[in-house]
Amino acid sequence: MKIATPYYLIDEKKLLRNLQIIEQVRQLSGAKSVLALKCFSTWSVFDLMREYMDGTTSSSLYEARLGFEKFGKETHAYCVGYSQEDILAVAEFADKIIFNSVSQLEKYYDIAKSAKLGLRVNPGISHSHFDLADPARKHSRLGVVDKDILAKQIPRLSGLMFHYNCENDDFEMFSQQLDAIGDSYGDMLRELQWVSLGGGLYFTKEGYPVEKFSKKLADFASEFNVQVYLEPGESAITGCAELVTSVVDVVHNEMDIAIVDASVEGHMLDLLIYRLSAKIEAGEMGNHKYMVAGRSCLAGDVFGTFDFKDKLEIGSEIRFADAAGYTMVKKNWFNGLQMPSIAVCRLDGTVEVVRKFTYSDFLNNLS
Known part of the structure; x- marks a missing residue:
């Protein structure tokens, strides 16, 4: 799916x-x-x-x-x-x-x-x-x-x-x-x-x-x-959820920087508060180094620097681990960025999208 x-x-x-x-x-x-x-x-x-x-x-x-x-x-x-x-x-x-x-x-x-x-x-x-x-x-x-x-x-x-x-x-x-x-x-x-x-x-x-x-x-x-x-x-x-993102651009400023369709401040805020790096699964690691950043306007909207197994391109998927605790409860509408949907992989292996967010949710969050 x-x-x-x-x-x-x-x-x-x-x-x-x-x-x-x-x-x-x-x-x-x-x-x-x-x-x-x-x-x-x-x-x-x-x-x-x-x-x-x-x-x-x-x-x-x-x-x-x-x-x-x-x-x-x-x-x-x-x-x-x-x-x-x-x-x-x-x-x-x-x-x-x-x-x-x-x-x-x-x-x-x-x-x-x-x-x-x-x-x-x-x-x-x-x-x-x-x-x-x-x-x-x-x-x-x-x-x-x-x-x-x-x-x-x-x-x-x-x-x-x-x-x-x-x-x-x-x-x-x-x-x-x-x-x-x-x-x-x-x-x-x-x-x-x-x-x-x-x-x-x-x-x-x-x-x-x-x-x-x-x-x-x-x-x-x-x-x-x-x-x-x-x-x-x-x-x-702990360990039961991921934030799944896609690369929307790759830029270079002394190092390769992959920009994804999510935001640290909007979607994994605790990392910013405690100045921590996001985590990715060990199986994704390799020799291609990238800084991974969010697409908000905040200069420090950075998930971290990782060595990926494969070269990243537009459309490449990046999954950030431990995206449940103190994460989903803190998601916000900063920059009006698209809010991540919520999906659940049930015990029988079926994946269910339990919530999608639209412009009307953003609109109704304001006055």
Whole structure:
């Protein structure tokens, strides 16, 4: 099936590999997993994900509503700063409402108390390769820092959320930090029903000690008599999608530069934010060096420099890997560029184009 580029292609077989590891952790540890919609919210594959995960968690009213309507199961609603309108809305359907601060909890307690309430805690420790994504960075606004203030709120709560990791694939580091949380907050946890350890734990990475990880979670849950939740985002969908593009021009300025029919800023924005290079499959590598750039007007709209197996020409296809997490949720209409379609390769191998975008979508995105 020939699909016009650009398009995102989600491969359900690759997605299933991650989901089966999540299921393994669920079975071995008793921990539940809720999908972090801030990372991935393409609901055309929720039917598959629903079989292996316990629900969704969110960062806004709209994400919470999407999880409730399209995923079902448990709906956790978190936001850094709710408005009263947000709380009135999420209180209608959320199973758990998690506040970022004590002031928000106090302001909206009477509205939200029909749900199970939680508070986000900033434990002062974290694991992140980027200051931009470090929840415990200096002057962080994310979570309650003061333990004495937190302790006074425990009677109002059913759980706590500790989201302090970003792409943490180091089990020993995770283990040490979980011990530190148990030491610091164990007395509070024993009075509660659940604890979320957030996302950013790369436990579906090849070679990760899943059984040790699961035992650590099970022991933690047993020691403090709490239901443990994980909030996988990247771990659920990493490696399962590509951005498929075509070369529209090749120019030369000290080196060969291939321009494709997509844009880093518009279609893989996280690469620009974190100053990373895109990834292509190893099988595509060879001896023909090209810088690959997008077709927006941004001078730095560059996917990276790669050594291709074959010489690139107009019409050559280039596939960028890992185009799901924090990618599809951030796509935008910068420069009015054609938005990539969304296609899914189902488990049976059939490819389905689930969404095409047109000029009317661009028009209606504006005023």
